[in-house]
Amino acid sequence: MTKLAGTALRLTIFVGESDLWHHRPVYTEIVHRAHAAGLGGASVFRGVEGYGASSLIHTQRLLSLSEDLPVAIVIVDAGEKIRAFLPQLDELVREGLVMLDDCEVIRYTERGKDREDRER
Template sequence: MTRLTGRALRLTVFVGESDLWHHRPLSTEIVHRAHHAGLAGASVFHGVEGFGASSIVHTSRLLSLSEDLPVAVVIVDDEARIRGFLPELDELVGEGLVILDEVEVIRYVGRKSDHAGRKGDR
């Protein structure tokens, strides 16, 4: 069981949904590398509208038919582990924004292999 409480660092990587790494989504590669590095967890959030350095607004509205919506990959772990992961991002992220925030984690408990405690299992 993994437990992370107290002060931590949140790493957020903003990229475009069309950004690729060796023919697969860049967000997928970041998540897989974070998993391989043993980080506490990672989530990918797909935006419905946004713009970045190019100042072009990308939106999911039907008339716009944008193919490069914003994507945020969020990872939270202790500071040393997050900072140790940054060189991976140097290799992966050519264009994008990386943000580090100090956060306070109330509770994180890893799943048990038998999925005990899930709703419906009680």
């Protein structure tokens, strides 16, 4: 398990849901590469509506023809590990937004681990 507490770096990547890397969604490739790099964790969030540099609004509303909804991938880990991962994004993110934010990790535990510790 990765130990993480205190000051960290949050990496947020915005891409389109239909963006592909070798016939695979870009967000999936980013998550798998983050896992392989040993980063603390990654989550993908699908937007219901948004726009980016093109100013074209994408929405999930029934009457809309858009199928390219915004997707955000959020990864939090120690600053040096996040910065070491950034070159991979140069290869994967052709259109999108990559942001870094300082953050503070209050609690990070393995799922189910806290329950096991309390039962002991």
